[in-house]
Amino acid sequence: MPDLSRIELRQGDITRLSVDAIVNAANSSLLGGGGVDGAIHRAAGPELLAECRTLGGCPAGEARITRGYRLPARYVIHTVGPVYSDGQSGEPELLRSCYVNSLTLAVEQGVRTIAFPAISCGVYGYPMQDAARIALGTTAGFLATSPSIEKVIFVQFGHEAQQVYERLLKDMRSGI
Numbered sequence: 415m416p417d418l419s420r421i422e423l424r425q426g427d428i429t430r431l432s433v434d435a436i437v438n439a440a441n442s443s444l445l446g447g448g449g450v451d452g453a454i455h456r457a458a459g460p461e462l463l464a465e466c467r468t469l470g471g472c473p474a475g476e477a478r479i480t481r482g483y484r485l486p487a488r489y490v491i492h493t494v495g496p497v498y499s500d501g502q503s504g505e506p507e508l509l510r511s512c513y514v515n516s517l518t519l520a521v522e523q524g525v526r527t528i529a530f531p532a533i534s535c536g537v538y539g540y541p542m543q544d545a546a547r548i549a550l551g552t553t554a555g556f557l558a559t560s561p562s563i564e565k566v567i568f569v570q571f572g573h574e575a576q577q578v579y580e581r582l583l584k585d586m587r588s589g590i
């Protein structure tokens with residue numbers, strides 16, 4: 415039975431959250447970029463890039479973990495979302511595996527509280543509604559068999575994105 419009880423929504427800047435791990439919407443080089451990737455690297459400081467350089471990149475759909483350095487979060491889990499084209503080219507499956515692989519790494523590392531941005535919903539062009547449905551549904555399914563994760567926070571930068579998540583979570587909680 416999918417577990418929605420440990421899911422929270424928040425609006426704001428993910429780099430400010432004091433959680434065990436924040437998830438970065440990275441690209442396959444893991445060498446930084448714009449959007450949330452840029453914000454995380456700016457807040458974490460140069461040691462983050464130095465550690466990322468040792469990882470040798472990351473394929474789309476997979477995840478890698480590093481320390482958080484100057485961030486309040488202890489770890490950064492870098493995952494590479496799909497670039498959206500038409501929704502029929504494997505993007506949903508890749509996006510789903512971003513959430514599963516990030517949460518799996520978190521459990522392996524003993525992470526109890528983790529925050530996600532809206533993976534692929536910026537530069538990579540994934541429609542927010544479709545991506546949020548995958549994010550919430552995949553996470554709720556994962557939490558059903560992962561008691562060690564205490565809280566998963568979905569952090570939205572914009573108000574409209576926050577509303578999409580709020581409406582969707584409300585529908586899921588009322589069984590729609």
Ligand code: APR
Pocket residue numbers: 426427428429439440441446447448449450451452453495531532533534535536537538539540569570571572575
């Ligand atoms: N906190 C929370 N969410 C944020 C923040 C922030 N500080 N900054 C941006 N976002 C949101 C965006 O509004 C968007 O909804 O994160 C979501 C993901 O957008 P992007 O950061 O553009 O990530 P993505 O669409 O996955 O594209 C990844 O962009 O930054 C580059 O290096 C990155 O090449 C990669 C690509």
